Amino acid sequence: xxVELLKGKSHLAIVQKVNNEGEGDPFxxxxxxxxxEDVIEEIIKSEILDESEDYRDATVRKKxxxxxxxxxxxxxxxxxxxxxxxxxxxxxxxLLLATQRFLSxxxxxxxxxxxxxxxxxxxxxxxxxxxxVRFDESNRLAAHHYLYQRSQPVDYFILILQGRVxxxxxxxxxxxxxxxxxxxxxxxxxxxxxxxQSPVSxxxxxxxDLQPEPADGARLSAYCPxxxxxxxxxxxxxxxxxxxxxxxxxxxxAQNLPQSPENTDLQVIPGSQTRLLxxxxxxxxxxxxxxxxxxxxxxxxxxxxx
Numbered sequence: 492x493x494v495e496l497l498k499g500k501s502h503l504a505i506v507q508k509v510n511n512e513g514e515g516d517p518f519x520x521x522x523x524x525x526x527x528e529d530v531i532e533e534i535i536k537s538e539i540l541d542e543s544e545d546y547r548d549a550t551v552r553k554k555x556x557x558x559x560x561x562x563x564x565x566x567x568x569x570x571x572x573x574x575x576x577x578x579x580x581x582x583x584x585x586l587l588l589a590t591q592r593f594l595s596x597x598x599x600x601x602x603x604x605x606x607x608x609x610x611x612x613x614x615x616x617x618x619x620x621x622x623x624v625r626f627d628e629s630n631r632l633a634a635h636h637y638l639y640q641r642s643q644p645v646d647y648f649i650l651i652l653q654g655r656v657x658x659x660x661x662x663x664x665x666x667x668x669x670x671x672x673x674x675x676x677x678x679x680x681x682x683x684x685x686x687x688q689s690p691v692s693x694x695x696x697x698x699x700d701l702q703p704e705p706a707d708g709a710r711l712s713a714y715c716p717x718x719x720x721x722x723x724x725x726x727x728x729x730x731x732x733x734x735x736x737x738x739x740x741x742x743x744x745a746q747n748l749p750q751s752p753e754n755t756d757l758q759v760i761p762g763s764q765t766r767l768l769x770x771x772x773x774x775x776x777x778x779x780x781x782x783x784x785x786x787x788x789x790x791x792x793x794x795x796x797x
């Protein structure tokens with residue numbers, strides 16, 4: 492048989508036998524097929540398992556584990572778990588760079604004259620600044636969908652990176668939709684307070700005037716928007732509080748000042764979640780003096796944001 496198969500005229504043979512049982516003429520009865528693999532198995536006295544036989548063997552012979560069998564102990568990998576703060580940072584490097592350039596060029600309060608590009612980039616990377624809003628389809632008017640509510644005091648600025656929002660404005664309740672790279676709450680950052688002053692200041696004014704206010708922010712003027720902003724889809728956004736913004740101003744001024752023992756007294760305002768000035772936490776002395784607010788106004792009809 493192997494000689495016949497090696498001639499290359501065929502790849503298999505049909506096994507037949509003559510059936511002459513009963514009445515009538517004898518006939519050939521097919522018993523099966525013979526392949527070259529079957530012949531080799533007979534020669535080497537061993538079974539060759541191909542893919543189909545191996546799969547069949549694995550599915551037939553392998554018995555499932557009994558339900559009462561103890562579960563295999565899982566290895567402990569908590570050491571490699573990423574912290575919750577790192578999970579919050581989900582902004583891509585490309586989007587981060589685009590956000591920095593947009594804010595520095597299009598939003599006056601984040602211009603390089605007020606906040607340096609290095610400090611702004613550091614601020615945008617902070618986990619508390621990068622936030623998401625998950626839209627609840629079953630409850631479109633859920634409380635967490637509202638970024639701003641009319642006449643409700645706020646102390647933060649928001650820039651939409653991805654998603655859609657609905658803006659309701661005016662006594663008439665006019666509504667319109669906005670998308671990516673629209674911003675709201677500029678006046679919340681520039682509302683008059685005793686810690687605001689022009690970014691261009693002398694060493695003496697920085698040393699004596701820029702002192703931290705109480706952490707509760709009771710002395711800061713509250714900003715109440717005259718509009719409502721509600722999420723219409725999942726949102727990815729930048730949220731900067733007033734304290735974080737003031738810390739960014741302080742950090743920029745500290746970078747621009749000449750290195751001397753006098754300016755080592757600058758510190759981060761208490762209560763802010765953003766550390767922008769390293770570990771220089773030596774308190775400064777001196778009275779607080781009132782200063783005019785930053786010359787940035789916000790109009791609900793301003794394009795691209797409110």
